[in-house]
Amino acid sequence: MKLTILKDHLIESIGHVSKAISSRTTIPILTGIKIDANHHGVTLTASDTDISIQSFTTTENGNLRIIELFRPGSVVLPAKFFVEIIRKLPSQSIEIEVGQHFQTTIRSGSSEIQIMGLDPDEYPLLPQIEEDKMIRVPSDLLKMMIKQTSFAVSTNESTPILTGVLWHISGDKLKFIACDRHRLASREITIDNETAQNLQNIVISGRTLNELSKILPDQNSLIDIVISDNQVLFKIHSILFYSRILDGTYPDTSKLIPQSFQTEMVVPTKGLAEAIDRAYLLSREDKTNIVKMIMREDQTIEISSSSSELGKVTEQINLQSISGELLRISFNSKYMLDALKVLDSDFIHIGFTGAMQPIIIKPEDTSNILQLILPYRTTN
């Protein structure tokens, strides 16, 4: 392999695949980036086995010659050093030449770098995916769905299935659900779906979706998502992003969600979030994160937290409306803040079915987002 490539384009491509590089891998060759060069262009591949990313740089873009190929070929280069050194090379033109035993020479301006490369044949093959089940989702909407749900996945590795977000595809509806036994977040959208029909148990790691989110453009351009038995492939322009589907059956969460409420209120989102944030500051010091909500006759609620060492925070909030029984209820302030942060609505609707029953939070104007928090049992 021998070629020259424009630095900015190589750096951009490295930026895409670098999200799949793990420094903690037990498979030594996966600490590298694989480079394949042919007459179409240069493909970079990185993988940590959960995520694999391939990024393609085309030889020419209009009148701009990005790559000059002298000899096609492949090599695997140590990712960390390769990524850092490329960024710091002095000239826009970078020559990469692979010699005997994959010894690779990189030249740019007055710099010459020799790197011990690895045999590309030892690099694992990417999954082969049949393209018969595919959906299309606008990039910005997919990004929003990830943001509105992935924070609620479990971080407890003893139940791996809950570290993922459940994808539920039913005709033209795509629903994400994340749940960690204390809270649940869900978001539903309408999609273009001609081939995937009904798919019930696709679970993708929350961490993977957050990495995907960093690559997704903030535009409504459509992303093709191909779903196979154990992999999902996202096609993002010149990038292929492969994610493993988590093993196991996701629990049925539909029973958790109450169908009617004992108490309902409409609250200004920002005022509630700021008040809970102050109460959280204190509750955090006692490592409990517990805050208390007391509903009053005068259409107000009191939010409070207390710490035996530090003191007490008390907040008053005027409600837009309240109906039903006036409750006293305690909950995890951090979970409530996480939920409020992703609801893009000036007012929110909160439903209660009792002091020990799930709290349901929705934007006032739409029912396609739902956040659920289990309350805490407290002594008073």
Next chain:
Amino acid sequence: MKLTILKDHLIESIGHVSKAISSRTTIPILTGIKIDANHHGVTLTASDTDISIQSFTTTENGNLRIIELFRPGSVVLPAKFFVEIIRKLPSQSIEIEVGQHFQTTIRSGSSEIQIMGLDPDEYPLLPQIEEDKMIRVPSDLLKMMIKQTSFAVSTNESTPILTGVLWHISGDKLKFIACDRHRLASREITIDNETAQNLQNIVISGRTLNELSKILPDQNSLIDIVISDNQVLFKIHSILFYSRILDGTYPDTSKLIPQSFQTEMVVPTKGLAEAIDRAYLLSREDKTNIVKMIMREDQTIEISSSSSELGKVTEQINLQSISGELLRISFNSKYMLDALKVLDSDFIHIGFTGAMQPIIIKPEDTSNILQLILPYRTTN
């Protein structure tokens, strides 16, 4: 104590003193901020025993009423929680009221916070400093001197005196010297000095100077610096910044600096820094940081580093000039980069007196800055 104060002014004052709050202190009351209120204004004090900072907020600024005092007094409040909650209060107007047993109530908008305060009489007194030895230095110049020297202090606590920067005052000259046995950085300026005359062994912790630097304004306004036997006081507008002077005698470093050179060269600063940075990337992987410089007949130098595992980086640099014997010399690339980063000059002068003698780096056009690096002994 009872008063109201405008939020932005309180936050600004907290920002100044917070640099002296240590979470690791063994003296419990020092985890707090002391608040003193009288008819002139409100004074905040924080101290970690090395650094003590006092920030004063005046009652009125022109037509703006910043503080409304109802009852003078003092209290110590737990710093971490106080700092965070004040930033998040909903209204510009903040009421602080100290009740029995220093129980303090903070009110703002619909928030009410109760904090257990501590007895201000238990807070250590700040040092009493005689103002008979004082110098004046422009703020931006002092900041620059700190930047150009403090990085070179030792991080090894077994020789505490070397963790500080030596201040050497001789008539109208102020010189900073920092040295960690492997390198030395010095900077000299001309100052306004009527009272301090000659002071030889003032050593201030590098960490303290870096904290001071964050408070110093980027203007050439004059800072009064009062020097006593064991404390230095910096007067920065409404802020008093006290620093302890380190115990012990700073070693005489003047003998380290060669008076004549066997080899001298003038090099473009940016080209040299970028080349060494690339070589550093590789040398860092072997945890040695060693790079080699080879001087050639054709007015060029070669910078190189190698790692048995990764490979080799080789760089060519054209010199502006070179005279004397052509040497091969090895040094710590990180130290060289640190030195080059603070030299604000397009070309630098480097002087050598042999492969195992100190390397002296200066800007081409001035002699008031000097950086010294000891070379490494290598096998080839």
